[in-house]
Amino acid sequence: MDTPMDTLTPSHFDVVVIGAGPAGMAAAVAVSHSGASVALIDDNPSAGGQIWRGKTGKDHRLAAGTWFERLNNSVVKVIRGARLFHIEGHLDGGALAAETSQGILSVSYGKVILATGARERFLPFPGWTLPNVFGAGGLQALMKTGLPVAGKRIVIAGTGPLLFAVASYARKCGAKVVAICEQTSPKKMARFAAATTLVPGKISEAFRLLWDLRAVPHWKNCWPVAAIGKDRIERVRLAHNGRSREIECDYLACGFHLVPNLELATFAGCDIENGFVRVDEFQRTSAENVYCAGEPTGIGGLEMALVEGQIAGYSAARNETAARKLLGQRARYARFARELDAAFGLRSELKSLADPGTLLCRCEDVPFGFVRQFDSWRAAKLHTRCGMGPCQGRVCGSAAEFLFGWKVDSVRPPVFPVPCASLAAISSGSASTPSGSKGGAR
Amino acid sequence: MSESVTVRVNGKPVVVPVGATAAVAILISGAVSRTSVTGEPRTPFCGMGTCFECRSEINGTPYLRSCQILCEPGMEIQTNGYANGYIDAQPF
Numbered sequence: 001m002d003t004p005m006d007t008l009t010p011s012h013f014d015v016v017v018i019g020a021g022p023a024g025m026a027a028a029v030a031v032s033h034s035g036a037s038v039a040l041i042d043d044n045p046s047a048g049g050q051i052w053r054g055k056t057g058k059d060h061r062l063a064a065g066t067w068f069e070r071l072n073n074s075v076v077k078v079i080r081g082a083r084l085f086h087i088e089g090h091l092d093g094g095a096l097a098a099e100t101s102q103g104i105l106s107v108s109y110g111k112v113i114l115a116t117g118a119r120e121r122f123l124p125f126p127g128w129t130l131p132n133v134f135g136a137g138g139l140q141a142l143m144k145t146g147l148p149v150a151g152k153r154i155v156i157a158g159t160g161p162l163l164f165a166v167a168s169y170a171r172k173c174g175a176k177v178v179a180i181c182e183q184t185s186p187k188k189m190a191r192f193a194a195a196t197t198l199v200p201g202k203i204s205e206a207f208r209l210l211w212d213l214r215a216v217p218h219w220k221n222c223w224p225v226a227a228i229g230k231d232r233i234e235r236v237r238l239a240h241n242g243r244s245r246e247i248e249c250d251y252l253a254c255g256f257h258l259v260p261n262l263e264l265a266t267f268a269g270c271d272i273e274n275g276f277v278r279v280d281e282f283q284r285t286s287a288e289n290v291y292c293a294g295e296p297t298g299i300g301g302l303e304m305a306l307v308e309g310q311i312a313g314y315s316a317a318r319n320e321t322a323a324r325k326l327l328g329q330r331a332r333y334a335r336f337a338r339e340l341d342a343a344f345g346l347r348s349e350l351k352s353l354a355d356p357g358t359l360l361c362r363c364e365d366v367p368f369g370f371v372r373q374f375d376s377w378r379a380a381k382l383h384t385r386c387g388m389g390p391c392q393g394r395v396c397g398s399a400a401e402f403l404f405g406w407k408v409d410s411v412r413p414p415v416f417p418v419p420c421a422s423l424a425a426i427s428s429g430s431a432s433t434p435s436g437s438k439g440g441a442r
Numbered sequence: 443m444s445e446s447v448t449v450r451v452n453g454k455p456v457v458v459p460v461g462a463t464a465a466v467a468i469l470i471s472g473a474v475s476r477t478s479v480t481g482e483p484r485t486p487f488c489g490m491g492t493c494f495e496c497r498s499e500i501n502g503t504p505y506l507r508s509c510q511i512l513c514e515p516g517m518e519i520q521t522n523g524y525a526n527g528y529i530d531a532q533p534f
Binding site: 043044045050054081083119120122129131132133134135137138139140141142145146147148231232359362363364365389390391394395417 | 469480482
């Protein structure tokens, strides 16, 4: 199990962008256009983030095609499949370390732009750990990376516009989408529909999705109550307008909107305000030389991420004139972001879906009833091991935030679990560690 | 699928489309990706490298998030789940 980790030749860039989703791609392109050197680092096998997963410059939706082409035509060092686990600030910039299939990558930078995106919020309900229960975006990611779903009966539940996107994609792949279950009310949905006029292209996108899904039951005031099955899910029990109903399905995809990935920002010392990274008008965080763009500064969707990414990129490359031109656009999209928030806020009934025995922490198998006895995330961790498994609370932490109103903020290095060998590569506290480091077991 | 790749999940050949991740190969094979600390079977869940439910041994390296790794011809994927008959040791 002891694998010696090679240390790759350290490199330096004026700006390093972390996360190659839309915000990160836009940021890297803006930096490059401003004449500074830039690297774009992501842990996925390819750029595009969750939303543009598997897309390339040649095909698909207009925005994706445009930005892939811009990225390909810019001088950007794109580093894929790099799992970043360490970041440290220096007086004149900083350094980071990432695991790659070739060894440990050490990079130093003048400025860093965090474009770490968001993940789904998952909520515990009886049966949610059964095989073939997925996240909503989770199912989409799996379908985009080759999961065959033709003929499968799929129920998609939770909240947010993502449910429609997943349903539409599943149908294109030949699945039978049995129902879309949206926890919000018809009234809030109608208000959100009106808000789509704030962002160009959103209305046509919405109409396209509604047309694609015209044959699919779309229930509002509806949420999952239990996933039922022996070795895997066989059916789901739903609450719908105060009534209980059960439907058979092969897959259940559940996502309760998005939560920002704040681990790196927290680790880098950025102030977090109301659950998001606080930035100024140029996307600067409170930490020296650290910028942030996209979902970590507020859940705003694709267009917001693209404009924030560009502002961050231009600012980091000291091209304030170009950044300033985009401020008006961002303000308009920020209104859309507020509407998104208002429409898909979670109803309080979702706090009581779990039984005392329902697992809250999937890594350590800690039941909801055990965690509930404590009065803070920290106390719960210390007494129950909740949030102390490999995902380090990325799943149960954001659930606990909603369920108990806890502040979930205990981020510790490394950012992701890594073998000791990887830690040894950075143990001198410098990114330019010489090669040949060896470490112990994981 | 126009093109496909053959990998092995717990020794059993599995044909997946080009571009498929190891997590998808596990799902297609019908194996579970791991057995939880109290013995529950689990399959990949978040699909985006967050939840660690899909962690598996790939070409001899343990505890890799299989949803972040593309299948390559001849790849050996070993899950720690029921199909393999042993319980996932606590890795960390």
